[in-house]
Amino acid sequence: MRFLLETEQAEFGRTLDRMLGAADTPAAVRAWAGGDFGPGRALWARLAEAGVFALAVPETHEGLGLLPVELAVAYVELGRHAMPGPVVETAAVAVLLGALPDGSGVAKEWLPRIAGGDAAVTLAAGAYALDADAADAVFVAAGDTLRTAAGHGPLRESADPARRLFAAEDGEVLARGPEVRAAVARAADLATFLTAAQALGTGLELLRRTVEYARQREQFGVPIGSFQAVKHRLADALIGLEFARPLLFGAALSMTSADIAAAKAAAGDAAYAAARAALQLHGAVGYTEELDLSLWLRKARPLRDAWWSPAVCRARVTGSP
Amino acid sequence: MNLDFTPEEDAFREEARQWLAAHVPAEPLPSLETGEGFAAHRAWEAELHADRWSVVSWPREFGGRGADIFRWLVFEEEYYAAGAPGRVSQNGINLLAPTLFDHATDEQRARVLPSMASGEVIWAQAWSEPEAGSDLASLRARAVRTDGGWLLHGQKTWSSRAAFADRAFGIFRTDPEAAKPHHGLTYLMFDLKAPGVTVRPIGRLDGKPAFAELFLDGVFVPDEDVIGQPGNGWRIAMSTTGNERGLTLRSPGRFLAAADRLARLWRERGADPALRGRVADALIGARAYQLFTYANASRFAAGERIGAESSLNKVFWSEYDIALHETALELLGADGELADGDWSEGYVFSLAGPIYAGTNEIQRDIIAERLLGLPKGRR
Numbered sequence A: 001m002r003f004l005l006e007t008e009q010a011e012f013g014r015t016l017d018r019m020l021g022a023a024d025t026p027a028a029v030r031a032w033a034g035g036d037f038g039p040g041r042a043l044w045a046r047l048a049e050a051g052v053f054a055l056a057v058p059e060t061h062e063g064l065g066l067l068p069v070e071l072a073v074a075y076v077e078l079g080r081h082a083m084p085g086p087v088v089e090t091a092a093v094a095v096l097l098g099a100l101p102d103g104s105g106v107a108k109e110w111l112p113r114i115a116g117g118d119a120a121v122t123l124a125a126g127a128y129a130l131d132a133d134a135a136d137a138v139f140v141a142a143g144d145t146l147r148t149a150a151g152h153g154p155l156r157e158s159a160d161p162a163r164r165l166f167a168a169e170d171g172e173v174l175a176r177g178p179e180v181r182a183a184v185a186r187a188a189d190l191a192t193f194l195t196a197a198q199a200l201g202t203g204l205e206l207l208r209r210t211v212e213y214a215r216q217r218e219q220f221g222v223p224i225g226s227f228q229a230v231k232h233r234l235a236d237a238l239i240g241l242e243f244a245r246p247l248l249f250g251a252a253l254s255m256t257s258a259d260i261a262a263a264k265a266a267a268g269d270a271a272y273a274a275a276r277a278a279l280q281l282h283g284a285v286g287y288t289e290e291l292d293l294s295l296w297l298r299k300a301r302p303l304r305d306a307w308w309s310p311a312v313c314r315a316r317v318t319g320s321p
Numbered sequence B: 001m002n003l004d005f006t007p008e009e010d011a012f013r014e015e016a017r018q019w020l021a022a023h024v025p026a027e028p029l030p031s032l033e034t035g036e037g038f039a040a041h042r043a044w045e046a047e048l049h050a051d052r053w054s055v056v057s058w059p060r061e062f063g064g065r066g067a068d069i070f071r072w073l074v075f076e077e078e079y080y081a082a083g084a085p086g087r088v089s090q091n092g093i094n095l096l097a098p099t100l101f102d103h104a105t106d107e108q109r110a111r112v113l114p115s116m117a118s119g120e121v122i123w124a125q126a127w128s129e130p131e132a133g134s135d136l137a138s139l140r141a142r143a144v145r146t147d148g149g150w151l152l153h154g155q156k157t158w159s160s161r162a163a164f165a166d167r168a169f170g171i172f173r174t175d176p177e178a179a180k181p182h183h184g185l186t187y188l189m190f191d192l193k194a195p196g197v198t199v200r201p202i203g204r205l206d207g208k209p210a211f212a213e214l215f216l217d218g219v220f221v222p223d224e225d226v227i228g229q230p231g232n233g234w235r236i237a238m239s240t241t242g243n244e245r246g247l248t249l250r251s252p253g254r255f256l257a258a259a260d261r262l263a264r265l266w267r268e269r270g271a272d273p274a275l276r277g278r279v280a281d282a283l284i285g286a287r288a289y290q291l292f293t294y295a296n297a298s299r300f301a302a303g304e305r306i307g308a309e310s311s312l313n314k315v316f317w318s319e320y321d322i323a324l325h326e327t328a329l330e331l332l333g334a335d336g337e338l339a340d341g342d343w344s345e346g347y348v349f350s351l352a353g354p355i356y357a358g359t360n361e362i363q364r365d366i367i368a369e370r371l372l373g374l375p376k377g378r379r
Helices: A007-022 A025-033 A038-049 A068-080 A087-099 A105-116 A178-216 A228-254 A257-287 A293-305 A310-318 B007-023 B035-050 B069-081 B090-103 B106-118 B233-245 B252-268 B273-301 B309-331 B333-337 B344-352 B360-371
Strands: A121-124 A137-142 A145-152 A164-166 A168-176 B123-126 B142-146 B149-160 B167-173 B185-191 B197-202 B211-222
Touching: A007 A038, A007 A068, A025 A038, A025 A293, A068 A087, A068 A178, A068 A228, A087 A105, A087 A121, A087 A137, A087 A178, A137 A168, A137 A178, A145 A178, A168 A178, A178 A228, A178 A257, A178 A293, A228 A257, A228 B273, A228 B309, A228 B360, A257 A293, A257 A310, A257 B273, A310 B273, B007 B069, B035 B106, B069 B252, B069 B273, B090 B106, B090 B123, B090 B167, B090 B185, B090 B233, B123 B149, B149 B167, B149 B185, B167 B233, B185 B211, B185 B233, B252 B273, B252 B309, B273 B309, B309 B333, B309 B344, B309 B360
Parallel strands: A121 A137, B123 B167
Antiparallel strands: A137 A145, A145 A168, B142 B149, B142 B167, B149 B211, B167 B185, B197 B211
């Protein structure tokens, strides 16, 4: 038993943190929300260079195999820096295509490009395809059938403007059968797992920014962070996040649906609680879109509900009665 | 990173499981907060001790098995999964013993630990006073120097188990002139049956005498029962409360077993969809607490110290425990209010969790100041 990140895994996270921290990520998020994907794609390429997207691609297709612990480390950092784009969906597609029977032409076509960062793709397994207009390919999974999208409908604005939602239009059938159904289920598990990681990172950054604010913002002649009401709310936010973290890495080691559901429920709730605390403790300025805090604030709720909602997660944890 | 147990740890788990299956009483013992139940639980401690299961993490010479933190966690998981009785010796084992290992003399360890391990001597804590709760350093009970020892004067309160226990440990003011309140305090052990001790049991919310007030009027404590140097009591006591808040007061095994029991109850009662989310939260919380503890145990095994993080632990499990019991009571419907129901005493016990071992308000201050770096303010 050694339930700790190995030195290289922790260093991988710090490397991504430094890289994204040095880039002007908030500007890339705002550009992405306005339909300018250039800065976001530049970040995407750098993440690929660091190996992020290869982590979900099988070795047979120029990837590193599925490395869930490293993926969790990476996606916490993506959440911490509000990385825009279909990062979760691209990894999910990689797992989906990688799980299709050998010799699948679509896997051969897309997996090396995903691993190398040349392709950002998205996946519609429900009502919307995230960032379909920015993606190089849109895959549509329904039942036992995988298709490409023939196109997509108009932009449906998300509560988080950096999440661009579209209804996908069914196109050519790529694969069909029970193995597709199983592959889609594995892809959905991974998407849920990575959304949990992203949510945890989002919550950690909301807490960090709010602690920083509470240390310097003065009222009644003292920093507001010296008031117990403020301290205790921030302490509760930390407790939620720190107890979600081991669930995430526990799920990384088992990759069972129940463990992933537990991690997603806890991380989603913890991030959302951190967002509520961040909004409340920043006061009115936190309620504005001009403060960069809004980039994380507006993500917390969608991430909590994206892929498996809290209710779905809890149903999976209890299993069928 | 892994969550794997070694074959030796698995064998240890199996040995514990088999022993517990053969020995755990078929019927629950009477409440340990009653005279009859206290005696029954004391006898259970002796049974555990006879086969070296009462203090698995202690060295063999004191009745233990020299188990490391992971084996201790394994034992606790099996212990609670088997539905074994509550531990009447837990104040001694969890609070006093770690202090003795860190600060006592060899002679003191040899004298005190074996009878603690066997349940022959049950220990109560004597920290709080009527005017010193969260602000413990303001305590007033004195120990006055006398020939060959000290004489205790004053009052202690909320002394868990003291209604039926044999001995107690706590801190007392030995130097009233000390510059600061937490200076001039001394850590010592005393006999609850000694002349000058009056124990007044206090009924907790359900009326059971789970704690007591202690009135001390010239109680003699020989020098051999002082732990560490006189005047160092605060530092020594804080190392104990650090332990209390840390890894060992509430083992994950207790909550994993309780969450399983709750989920079974929910299914037996028709799996009410309205309570599904709360049952799920009990299962998720128990797993989170287990994994959080594994992570901290791994840090500990790697040589790191667990500091203020233990405050995260304390707030989490104490609030978790209440929520779990509330869900159970709601599942029971009209039977939930019965005083002798399966979950009733556990619920009453859980209500004290956010108060003892450092209130959760104090814990949140510690989290905010030491982990988040927020400025100190008036409490």
